[in-house]
Amino acid sequence: MxxxxxxxxxEDGTRFDGDSVAHDSHAxxxxxxxxxxxxxxxxxxxxxxxxxxxxxxYPHIGNYGVSAEAMESDRVHARAAIxxxxxxxxxAPNAEGxxxxxxxxxGVPAITGVDTRELVRHIxxxxxxxxxxxxxxxxxxxxxxxxxxxxxxxxxxxxREVTPEGVHVVGPHGGPLIAxxxxxIKASIVRHLVQRGARVALHPCGVSATELLQSEPExxxxxxxxxxxxxxxxxxxxxxxVLGKKPVWGICLGHQLLSRAVGLDTxxxxxxxxxxxxxxxxxxxxxxxxxxxxxxxxxxxxxGAHTIDVDEPVRWETDFGTAQLSRVNLYDRTVEGxxxxxxxxxxxxYHPEAGPGPNDALHLFDEFLDQVRxxxxxxxxxxxxxxxxx
Amino acid sequence: MPRRDDIQRILIxxxxxxxxxxxxxxxxxxxxxxxxxxxxxxxVILVNxxxxxxxxxxxxxxxxxxxxxxxxxxxxxxxxxxxDALLPTLGGxxxxxxxRTLHEDxxxxxxxxxxxxxxxxxIGRAEDRDLFGQTMERAxxxxxRSAIATTVEEAEDAADEIGLPAxxxxxxxxxxxGGGIARTREELRTIVARGLDxxxxxxxxxxxxxxxxxxxxxxxxxxxxxxxxxxCSIENIDPMGVHTGDSVTVAPQQTLTDRLYQRLRDxxxxxxxxxxxxxxxxxxSSRSTRxxxxxxxxx
Numbered sequence: 001m002x003x004x005x006x007x008x009x010x011e012d013g014t015r016f017d018g019d020s021v022a023h024d025s026h027a028x029x030x031x032x033x034x035x036x037x038x039x040x041x042x043x044x045x046x047x048x049x050x051x052x053x054x055x056x057x058y059p060h061i062g063n064y065g066v067s068a069e070a071m072e073s074d075r076v077h078a079r080a081a082i083x084x085x086x087x088x089x090x091x092a093p094n095a096e097g098x099x100x101x102x103x104x105x106x107g108v109p110a111i112t113g114v115d116t117r118e119l120v121r122h123i124x125x126x127x128x129x130x131x132x133x134x135x136x137x138x139x140x141x142x143x144x145x146x147x148x149x150x151x152x153x154x155x156x157x158x159x160r161e162v163t164p165e166g167v168h169v170v171g172p173h174g175g176p177l178i179a180x181x182x183x184x185i186k187a188s189i190v191r192h193l194v195q196r197g198a199r200v201a202l203h204p205c206g207v208s209a210t211e212l213l214q215s216e217p218e219x220x221x222x223x224x225x226x227x228x229x230x231x232x233x234x235x236x237x238x239x240x241x242v243l244g245k246k247p248v249w250g251i252c253l254g255h256q257l258l259s260r261a262v263g264l265d266t267x268x269x270x271x272x273x274x275x276x277x278x279x280x281x282x283x284x285x286x287x288x289x290x291x292x293x294x295x296x297x298x299x300x301x302x303x304g305a306h307t308i309d310v311d312e313p314v315r316w317e318t319d320f321g322t323a324q325l326s327r328v329n330l331y332d333r334t335v336e337g338x339x340x341x342x343x344x345x346x347x348x349x350y351h352p353e354a355g356p357g358p359n360d361a362l363h364l365f366d367e368f369l370d371q372v373r374x375x376x377x378x379x380x381x382x383x384x385x386x387x388x389x390x
Numbered sequence: 391m392p393r394r395d396d397i398q399r400i401l402i403x404x405x406x407x408x409x410x411x412x413x414x415x416x417x418x419x420x421x422x423x424x425x426x427x428x429x430x431x432x433x434v435i436l437v438n439x440x441x442x443x444x445x446x447x448x449x450x451x452x453x454x455x456x457x458x459x460x461x462x463x464x465x466x467x468x469x470x471x472x473x474d475a476l477l478p479t480l481g482g483x484x485x486x487x488x489x490r491t492l493h494e495d496x497x498x499x500x501x502x503x504x505x506x507x508x509x510x511x512x513i514g515r516a517e518d519r520d521l522f523g524q525t526m527e528r529a530x531x532x533x534x535r536s537a538i539a540t541t542v543e544e545a546e547d548a549a550d551e552i553g554l555p556a557x558x559x560x561x562x563x564x565x566x567x568g569g570g571i572a573r574t575r576e577e578l579r580t581i582v583a584r585g586l587d588x589x590x591x592x593x594x595x596x597x598x599x600x601x602x603x604x605x606x607x608x609x610x611x612x613x614x615x616x617x618x619x620x621x622c623s624i625e626n627i628d629p630m631g632v633h634t635g636d637s638v639t640v641a642p643q644q645t646l647t648d649r650l651y652q653r654l655r656d657x658x659x660x661x662x663x664x665x666x667x668x669x670x671x672x673x674x675s676s677r678s679t680r681x682x683x684x685x686x687x688x689x
Binding site (some may be wrong): 356 | 615616653
């Protein structure tokens, strides 16, 4: 810890001063906020936060330290942590290290003393925007040049920055093989698939449909990940090549990629959904799950509307037949999941794997895997988790 | 959750005076319930023995009775006001026990009053410690070792199994009035005798001591469609052994990792589902403890 002055600077010139508390460097990217009250380490290591600076709305971060169990990938992907206050204790009951020491060792700058409520209101009004965390020794005009040099999030392919170089396979031999396109998959997703007996092959995001099909998986899984789905045409092409031939299930970015693959459009949300308290309604059963969310883009509703105004399973006509709404976000009425009715495919916008956040939707992993096991007694034609309820 | 149109008049029982074990949160939730039900167009009839609470200000209910929270006076109110339903889940232990009595003595049936929020069996599962323990066991949740005793001799036998120190609590007094921690056989006999006296059904519960463990509470809510939410999480700064009524608490919880917290949340939902509250706005307090990792006295 340096104890030196640091500041947050946004591209519109808004500045918040505070204290530099981790690595004494600067970071630029998109400034976003998460409303999770716990799970700070999971968020920092979630590849979906690549190129983003996380503002924590929870005012006090670091209480329970850091641990290996909370790693969602092998490294920190968020570029900085912006906090109201933080603690650096390693003597918490489950801690293996202290929060700020860990950030510093990972080379990640962090700032405290920021009025995060004001910053979040600013982002809610003006939208997630480019910005940076800077040590006080960097002059504001230099900082602004660095912020402006940062490419905007819309149109950005970040999958290539977080995807692995080669294929690697995890999970038990003999389990149903799931071919995942690794656009920055969270460790919790892999863990929940493997815990349920699946064998998961993680493919680099440049994998082709032919390569996926040649690996003879039981199903194809589209992962979470950072960046704009509209910039990932090559993955969308690969998905188009497997749709209808293998069951396909997508989470988060995977939901957006599958939607684009069937011809639906995506758009950038003003400030995204990030946190562990988003109520999502299953429009078929009426049940509500409190969900973990982390996304800045969303899929348009039928007719191109950004929101769904009815609690009904409305339908889209797509290049691959009819798609049906399965879930809607109760905060802003955006699409949270859909099921393809004519081919085995389904998607979920939020994070059933938690890590961090509620476990309300873990059952979706059971439903997905029950569906794709080769020994499934009467395989329904729909792989989407919702297909099972019909 | 759909609105119920088959009931018009709802009787709410307040919690009476603020005491340890039945603190201001019950009064607060009762006030909120009055507001919400009136907003929804229901007629609210209120009985509360506490004239000092804002709840008994005239504007909070259509008819307000400042009467003792006892079966006789409340039965008279029911006879006069003829409510369709009784909502007993917002007045703490006092209201729950009163609702049980009014069910058992036939008052509710006689005047056709439906218990809403929690039915008679669910109140029993939550408030009768033996039934609660069985319910938790069936739900697969671990509890401290415990036993029920109705005499001092039974309690002494039970203590051989559970070990000392043991926590002794009289049944049907949520705040622990009449209970205590027995470290010796002699203390055990004294506290059990006192507890049996304090319990309206002459029953005490003996629990394995979790003194020194961390204490967490979750306030959870469940609706008729089985949707559950956490209203808030609470962490006691003082360890187990300092009575909740004396303990400083902070909300939300501060020191659980996300994974531990989510596990606690899952378990709280298991509890409310197993007990079977199907409430319209009932908060159910679920407690959990965590053993200190560096405890040198762990068994």
